[in-house]
Structures are given as structure tokens and as C-alpha cells.
Amino acid sequence: MWMPSRRQVLLSGIAAAALRPMGAKAQTEPVTILQLQRRTIEVNGKPASVFGIRQPDGTYGIATEVGKQFRVRVENQIEQPSLIHWHGLTPPWRQDGVPGISGPPIPGGGNADYNFPLSFGGTFWMHSHEGLQEQSLMLAPLIIHDGRGGSGEQEIVLMLNDFSFTPPEKIFEGLKKRGSMPNMAGGGGMRTAGLTRMREPAPAPDLNDVKYDAFLANERTLADPEVVGVEPGGKVLLRVINGSSMSNYHVDLGRLAGTLIAVDGLRTALVRGRRFPIAVGQRLDLRLAIPRTTAAYPLLAILEGERRQTGIVLAAGRAAIARVPELAEIASPPLTLALEWRLRAKKPIKARKPDRVYTLNLTGEMAGYVWSINDIVWNPEIPPLQIAEGERVQLNLVNRTPMSHPMHLHGHPFQVVEIDGARFSGALRDTVLVPPGRRVTVVFEASNPGLWAFHCHLLYHLEAGMLTTFK
Numbered sequence: 001m002w003m004p005s006r007r008q009v010l011l012s013g014i015a016a017a018a019l020r021p022m023g024a025k026a027q028t029e030p031v032t033i034l035q036l037q038r039r040t041i042e043v044n045g046k047p048a049s050v051f052g053i054r055q056p057d058g059t060y061g062i063a064t065e066v067g068k069q070f071r072v073r074v075e076n077q078i079e080q081p082s083l084i085h086w087h088g089l090t091p092p093w094r095q096d097g098v099p100g101i102s103g104p105p106i107p108g109g110g111n112a113d114y115n116f117p118l119s120f121g122g123t124f125w126m127h128s129h130e131g132l133q134e135q136s137l138m139l140a141p142l143i144i145h146d147g148r149g150g151s152g153e154q155e156i157v158l159m160l161n162d163f164s165f166t167p168p169e170k171i172f173e174g175l176k177k178r179g180s181m182p183n184m185a186g187g188g189g190m191r192t193a194g195l196t197r198m199r200e201p202a203p204a205p206d207l208n209d210v211k212y213d214a215f216l217a218n219e220r221t222l223a224d225p226e227v228v229g230v231e232p233g234g235k236v237l238l239r240v241i242n243g244s245s246m247s248n249y250h251v252d253l254g255r256l257a258g259t260l261i262a263v264d265g266l267r268t269a270l271v272r273g274r275r276f277p278i279a280v281g282q283r284l285d286l287r288l289a290i291p292r293t294t295a296a297y298p299l300l301a302i303l304e305g306e307r308r309q310t311g312i313v314l315a316a317g318r319a320a321i322a323r324v325p326e327l328a329e330i331a332s333p334p335l336t337l338a339l340e341w342r343l344r345a346k347k348p349i350k351a352r353k354p355d356r357v358y359t360l361n362l363t364g365e366m367a368g369y370v371w372s373i374n375d376i377v378w379n380p381e382i383p384p385l386q387i388a389e390g391e392r393v394q395l396n397l398v399n400r401t402p403m404s405h406p407m408h409l410h411g412h413p414f415q416v417v418e419i420d421g422a423r424f425s426g427a428l429r430d431t432v433l434v435p436p437g438r439r440v441t442v443v444f445e446a447s448n449p450g451l452w453a454f455h456c457h458l459l460y461h462l463e464a465g466m467l468t469t470f471k
């Protein structure tokens with residue numbers, strides 16, 4: 001992320017801290033304190049200095065309820081500026097948490113206050129949008145309960161992260177030096193599947209630019225995974241959050257059959273299965289039925305295109321917990337749009353002719369790790385794309401690169417309505433994966449005035465300039 005100039009910071013004043021006018025109800029709700037902290041965790045048996053977002057009592061992130069106000073004070077206790085984005089929520093523009101676009105970062109030792117209504121529930125998350133802090137785990141779950149768990153359903157949050165002992169700035173430098181080297185050899189079985197309507201077959205996609213030291217599930221690896229006790233015969237609502245900076249996974253439920261009930265927090269028609277793809281920034285809400293027998297059930301996330309995996313273990317009764325290997329038996333395939341194509345929004349947005357259509361080509365130059373939108377590398381001088389309030393906006397996302405890009409819109413959920421020219425009433429969500437050579441069309445209602453970021457959620461692509469804004 002770019003740093004705003006001193007002048008911009010002064011001009012925008014304490015915008016991030018600006019409170020919205022409050023109703024009587026809002027004033028009576030208690031403020032939740034979130035502290036941005038530096039802390040040490042253990043990864044592969046070694047200490048790792050990372051960030052964290054905790055309440056004073058140690059709670060990781062926030063769990064709250066639909067209909068309440070999101071009344072939060074962020075206290076920045078680290079020695080550098082930071083700003084937290086509420087991924088998937090629709091706050092007023094100034095509270096969206098993107099430095100230089102929604103407001104200035106919070107200086108070290110400073111605070112910012114947030115107060116806006118929570119009009120829908122689901123599985124969301126929060127993360128720093130400042131620099132590369134997200135890679136160092138400046139992130140946490142943000143759960144808004146709306147009764148979807150049903151009574152007696154046990155809720156389990158599964159946060160996925162990629163981890164490196166190399167500082168993120170060094171990782172980024174290395175990427176720029178090395179460039180991205182697409183695998184053009186086409187080594188068989190790596191072609192994109194599904195609705196390909198391109199004249200030529202896609203080259204093998206370029207996966208996993210960064211070689212990570214570990215993949216974390218709730219901050220632990222499979223060498224010492226989290227074990228969650230569950231009731232034999234019970235029901236579980238599993239909320240999976242891909243908080244990784246650069247890594248897509250296949251969630252593998254093993255012997256448990258799951259029912260997908262929501263993506264990115266928003267309800268879909270039910271999809272049953274044992275394996276579900278999850279791209280960077282996305283979430284999956286999965287309903288699991290635990291068999292009546294005493295047993296242990298690993299819930300895994302297998303890195304796209306590789307054998308490396310992470311996960312947690314559900315223990316039903318007094319089950320013996322066997323060691324789960326950190327390598328799957330076979331490499332997983334690249335993520336495709338096969339699931340996206342099957343998803344149907346439970347409450348689709350009303351069909352209507354778009355008032356405005358933007359075609360956004362996802363572009364880049366592999367040699368220097370340059371990533372862009374319509375060949376424009378983001379900088380603060382780039383004028384925002386214009387939208388009038390109330391318009392129906394259609395975005396045609398066309399990937400002209402050999403890497404897939406999880407594209408995220410701030411401030412508005414969108415509906416996926418077309419893949420490679422084929423119309424359908426797809427999922428409502430906030431982050432959609434556009435694989436190499438593919439074209440994905442989304443629509444949204446411009447109901448939230450302000451200046452909004454739209455970007456690739458791969459952290460180093462974002463840092464390299466794969467961002468634009470809508471006004």
C-alpha cells in the first residue's frame with residue numbers, strides 16, 4: 001500500500017476517528033476495544049514475532065450480532081502506523097480502513113473510533129490495509145451471528161494463514177528481483193477446467209509465487225494442531241476464513257460430509273460435498289454432521305497445486321488423535337470456477353439493466369512483478385472510476401495474466417452473474433477468483449457513497465499496484 005503524503009494526512013484530519021451521529025440505542029451499546037499488538041508465537045518450534053488484534057481480555061477479533069451497532073475503538077499499540085479494514089462489511093466510507101482512500105492510518109499510540117449499524121450477519125474478518133502488516137498476522141475473525149447456526153449447533157472458526165520467517169518487505173523485494181515466471185511448459189493436467197470458451201487452451205497457471213515456511217490453521221501447524229472437542233452425533237457450523245496473504249486452498253473435510261450454506265458470509269443455496277475451494281480473502285460457512293461414533297476428524301486445507309496442508313482436528317468423544325502428515329498424498333489441482341458456477345444466491349439482487357459497465361482487465365508484466373488493472377499501476381494520482389449513487393454497476397473482470405486473482409470490492413457485496421459469457425444467478429459475495437484467461441462478471445448496487453477500493457487480494461499484487469478506486 002502507498003503511504004499518503006504528510007499533506008494528505010493533514011487534509012483528511014482525524015477522519016478515521018470521526019464518529020457518525022449516534023442514535024440513543026447506539027450510545028447505550030458498550031464500546032469493544034481492539035488492541036493492535038506485537039506478540040510472539042511459535043512456528044515450527046521457533047519463536048516468530050507477529051502482530052495481533054485482540055480485545056483486552058485476550059479475545060481474538062470480534063463476535064457480535066446482526067442488528068447491533070459496530071461500536072469499536074481501535075488502539076494502535078505498535079510502533080508504526082496501522083489501519084484496520086472490516087472485510088465484507090458495508091461501513092460508511094470514512095470507516096472502511098484503507099489508508100489514503102478512506103482516511104489516514106492511526107499513528108503508533110493513537111486510537112480510532114468506529115460506529116455503524118450491522119445490517120446483515122455472516123463470517124467476516126478484519127485485517128490491516130497498511131503496508132504488508134497483513135502478512136505478519138495483523139488480522140482476526142469478525143463474526144456476526146444471525147441465527148444461521150441454529151440451536152444446539154457448535155460453532156468453530158478456522159482461520160487459515162501462510163507464514164514466513166522472512167520479513168514481508170524482503171519477500172516483496174525478492175519477488176520484484178525474480179519476477180513472476182509463469183510455467184509455460186504446460187506440464188499436463190494443469191489446464192483450467194469448466195466453461196473455457198477461449199479460442200486457445202490456457203497455459204498452465206502460475207501458482208504460489210512465495211515459498212512459505214508454514215501454513216497455519218488457527219495459528220498452529222499439523223505438527224501440533226488445534227484439537228476441538230465435538231459431540232458425537234452433534235452438529236457443527238464451521239466458519240472457514242482464508243486470511244492468507246498469497247495462498248489458495250482446497251478445504252478437505254475428510255470423512256465428514258459438509259453442506260455449504262454461505263460464501264463470504266452471504267447465504268447461498270445449499271451445496272453438499274467434501275472438498276471446497278477457498279481463495280485468498282474468501283470465507284466458507286459449512287454445516288457438518290458429526291457421526292455418533294467416537295472418532296477424530298481432521299479438517300484440512302491443502303495448498304492449491306501442491307501437497308502441503310494445514311488444519312485442525314475435531315475429536316468426537318475420547319478419540320485417539322493420530323498425527324496428520326503435513327503433506328497430502330497427492331498434489332491438489334489449481335482452483336477452478338467449478339464451485340462458483342454451481343453457487344446460487346439465496347437472495348439474488350433484482351435483475352435490472354446495468355446503468356454503468358466497466359471492463360477491468362487484470363494485467364501485469366511478469367518480468368518486474370508489475371501488477372495492474374487496465375495496464376494502470378495504482379498510485380494516488382489515478383482518478384477514481386465514476387459511479388452515481390443508486391446506479392446498478394456491472395464489472396467485467398478479464399484476466400489477461402497467467403496467475404489467478406481474487407478480486408475484492410470494498411463497501412458493497414456483489415453478485416456473480418456471468419462466467420465466460422454464460423449468464424446465471426450466482427453467489428452474492430465480496431471476493432471472487434478470476435483464473436488465468438477467464439472472464440467473470442459481477443454486478444452491485446452503488447448504495448454506499450464514498451471512495452472505495454477494488455483490488456486483487458493477493459498482498460504482493462496489491463502492493464505492486466493491482467488496485468483501482470470507485471467514487
Ligand SMILES: [Cu+2]
Nearest residue numbers: 405456458461
Ligand atoms: Cu492478483
